[in-house]
Amino acid sequence: MKKEITIIGAGLVGSLLSIYLKKRGYDVTIYERRGDMRKATVAAGRSINLALSDRGIKALEEVGIMEEVKKIAIPMHGRYIHNADGSNAYQAYGAEGQFINSVSRGDLNRKLIDLAEANGVQINFNEKCDHIDFKKNEIHFINEVSQHLTTHQSPLTFGSDGSYSAARLTHQLQHNRFQYQQHYIDFGYKELTIPAGANGEYLLDKDALHIWPRGNYMMIALPNMDGSFTCTLFFPFEGEPSFNTLTTKEKVKLFFEKTFTNVASLMPTLEEDFFTNPTSSLVTVKCFPWIRDDKFALIGDAAHAIVPFFGQGMNCGFEDCLVLNSLIDKHMEDLPNGQVNWKLILDEYQALRKPDGDAIAELALNNFVEMRDKVGDPIFLLQKKIEAAFSKKYPEMWTPAYSQVTFSPKIRYSDALKNSIKQQAIMDEVMKIKDIETNWQEEVTEEKILSLLKFNKTSKA
Numbered sequence: 001m002k003k004e005i006t007i008i009g010a011g012l013v014g015s016l017l018s019i020y021l022k023k024r025g026y027d028v029t030i031y032e033r034r035g036d037m038r039k040a041t042v043a044a045g046r047s048i049n050l051a052l053s054d055r056g057i058k059a060l061e062e063v064g065i066m067e068e069v070k071k072i073a074i075p076m077h078g079r080y081i082h083n084a085d086g087s088n089a090y091q092a093y094g095a096e097g098q099f100i101n102s103v104s105r106g107d108l109n110r111k112l113i114d115l116a117e118a119n120g121v122q123i124n125f126n127e128k129c130d131h132i133d134f135k136k137n138e139i140h141f142i143n144e145v146s147q148h149l150t151t152h153q154s155p156l157t158f159g160s161d162g163s164y165s166a167a168r169l170t171h172q173l174q175h176n177r178f179q180y181q182q183h184y185i186d187f188g189y190k191e192l193t194i195p196a197g198a199n200g201e202y203l204l205d206k207d208a209l210h211i212w213p214r215g216n217y218m219m220i221a222l223p224n225m226d227g228s229f230t231c232t233l234f235f236p237f238e239g240e241p242s243f244n245t246l247t248t249k250e251k252v253k254l255f256f257e258k259t260f261t262n263v264a265s266l267m268p269t270l271e272e273d274f275f276t277n278p279t280s281s282l283v284t285v286k287c288f289p290w291i292r293d294d295k296f297a298l299i300g301d302a303a304h305a306i307v308p309f310f311g312q313g314m315n316c317g318f319e320d321c322l323v324l325n326s327l328i329d330k331h332m333e334d335l336p337n338g339q340v341n342w343k344l345i346l347d348e349y350q351a352l353r354k355p356d357g358d359a360i361a362e363l364a365l366n367n368f369v370e371m372r373d374k375v376g377d378p379i380f381l382l383q384k385k386i387e388a389a390f391s392k393k394y395p396e397m398w399t400p401a402y403s404q405v406t407f408s409p410k411i412r413y414s415d416a417l418k419n420s421i422k423q424q425a426i427m428d429e430v431m432k433i434k435d436i437e438t439n440w441q442e443e444v445t446e447e448k449i450l451s452l453l454k455f456n457k458t459s460k461a
C-alpha cells in the first residue's frame with residue numbers, strides 16, 4: 001500500500017482532498033505556494049464569496065465538516081433581478097427549501113486548512129512547486145521566502161494547484177500526446193463592495209443572489225456575514241462600454257449612476273475600488289489525460305477550470321474528491337495484503353470525471369448568456385414559469401436544468417447537459433404555441449410537453 005501522498009496546493013480542493021486521504025490512513029503532505037492565509041489579515045468588506053450548493057455540500061458532509069461550514073454560510077433562496085428600467089423581479093432557485101449558500105472563500109479555505117491540520121495533515125507553506133520529475137518520482141520546490149530549493153520523493157502526487165497549475169504544465173511537458181485547450185472569454189471581472197449600513201444591516205435583501213442583467217454584461221452581488229455584499233462586475237474588456245473605456249473616476253461614477261441606478265448610491269468607495277481592485281480574466285481549461293499511471297492525478301481547477309456563471313467550479317472540485325474517495329472504497333480489496341490498486345482508481349476517476357468536467361464547462365459558458373441577458377427577458381421568464389409548473393406537477397418527468405446541476409448531485413453533469421439540450425428543444429416547440437403568453441396555463445401546453453417527451457422517448461428530461 002502506498003502510504004505517502006503529496007498534494008500540490010492547499011486551496012479549497014487540495015485541502016479537502018487531504019482530509020479525505022488522511023482519514024483513510026495515508027501520510028499526507030501539502031505544499032502550498034502562498035504563506036499561511038490564517039496569519040494574513042483581510043480588510044473588512046473585501047471577502048470574496050462563492051456559491052456553495054448541493055454537490056459541494058455532499059462532499060463536505062462526507063468528511064463531517066458541513067455543520068461547521070453552515071456557520072459561515074448565508075442561504076440564498078433565489079435570484080433578485082434588478083432590471084434596467086428600475087423594476088425588480090424575484091425568481092426562486094428551486095422548489096421550497098432549496099437554496100444555494102454564499103460562503104467567504106477565505107473563511108472556507110481557512111476552515112479546511114484548520115481541519116486538515118487537526119487531522120494530522122502536514123502543510124508546508126511558501127513552497128512553490130517548480131516541476132515534477134516523473135521518471136524519478138521527485139517534486140522540486142522553491143521556497144517563496146528564502147528561495148531555497150528542495151526535492152521531495154513522492155510515490156503518488158495530486159496536482160490541485162488551480163487553473164494555472166504548475167503540476168499540469170510539467171505533466172504536459174513530459175507527455176507526447178497531451179491534449180490542452182485554453183479559452184479566454186472576451187469579458188473580465190472586477191470585484192466591488194456594498195458595505196453594511198450604519199448599524200451593520202444589509203442594504204439589499206440578504207436571502208438572494210442579486211443580478212443586474214444588462215444584455216451584454218452584468219453585475220451580481222452576494223451577501224457576506226458582516227452585512228456587506230461583494231459585487232462582481234462581468235464586463236467586456238473592449239468596445240463600448242468596456243473596461244477599456246471606463247478610464248476615469250468621473251466616467252465610472254456616471255456609468256454606474258446611469259446603468260446600476262438603484263445601487264450606485266450604496267457603493268461609497270466605488271471609484272477607488274474600481275481603480276484599485278484588479279480586472280481579472282475568465283478562462284476555461286480542458287486537458288487530457290488527467291492522470292499518469294498510478295503516480296499522479298490532476299484535481300479541481302488544475303484539471304478543469306471553468307467560468308463562474310453556474311457557481312460550480314469549487315462544487316465540481318469538491319465532487320471530484322467525493323468520487324475519488326468512493327473509487328478507493330470500490331478498489332480497496334482488489335489486491336492482496338491491503339494494497340490499493342491506484343492504477344484502477346485513477347483510471348476510473350479520469351473516465352468518470354473528464355466528461356463531467358467538460359459538461360459543466362459548457363453549462364457554465366451557456367449560463368453567462370442566461371444570467372446577463374435572458375433573466376430580464378419576459379419570454380424567457382415565461383418559459384421558466386411553464387417549466388416550473390410542469391415540473392411541480394410531474395416531478396418524475398422534468399427537473400429544470402438549473403436544479404439538475406445545482407440541487408441534484410445524483411445526476412452527473414454530463415447527463416444534466418444532455419437533458420438540458422433535450423429540454424430546450426421541447427421548450428422551443430412549446431413557446432411556438434399560439435398565444436402562449438395568455439394560455440400557458442391551459443391544458444394544451446401540458447399536453448404538448450407530454451407528447452414531446454413521449455416523442456423524445458425519454459421518461460425524464
Ligand SMILES: Cc1cc2nc3c(=O)[nH]c(=O)nc-3n(C[C@H](O)[C@H](O)[C@H](O)COP(=O)(O)OP(=O)(O)OC[C@H]3O[C@@H](n4cnc5c(N)ncnc54)[C@H](O)[C@@H]3O)c2cc1C
Nearest residue numbers: 009011012013033051129161162300301311312313314315
Ligand atoms: C470570480 C469567480 C467566482 C467564482 N464563483 C464560484 C462559485 O460561486 N461557486 C463555485 O463553486 N466556484 C466558484 N468559482 C470557482 C472556484 O473559485 C474554483 O473552482 C476553486 O477555487 C477551485 O479550487 P482549487 O483548489 O482547485 O484551486 P484554487 O482555489 O485556485 O487553489 C489552488 C491552490 O494552489 C496554490 N498553488 C498554485 N500554484 C502553486 C504551485 N506552483 N505550487 C504550490 N501551490 C500552488 C494556490 O496558491 C492555491 O492555494 C469562482 C471563480 C471565480 C474566478
